[in-house]
Amino acid sequence: MGLDRASVSEVGRRPGVSEQAAGKTVDRLEELGYAERAGDPADARRKVIRLTPTGSAHSPAPH
Numbered sequence: 001m002g003l004d005r006a007s008v009s010e011v012g013r014r015p016g017v018s019e020q021a022a023g024k025t026v027d028r029l030e031e032l033g034y035a036e037r038a039g040d041p042a043d044a045r046r047k048v049i050r051l052t053p054t055g056s057a058h059s060p061a062p063h
Helices: 008-013 019-032 053-058
Strands: 035-040 043-051
Touching: 008 019, 008 043, 019 035, 043 053
Parallel strands: none
Antiparallel strands: 035 043
């Protein structure tokens, strides 16, 4: 599952968990410095999750 540039809702839908559980997971990833929430330049109402350099370094390579 790719996390970079997804919304919390999208993260929650992919593994079949609730948006609330996905939000808590993203909160924890932010606390650990692996991810950050940012505004979506295409939609001001939407927040996307971006991997930090630390998160990218620990993420599996895309296939």
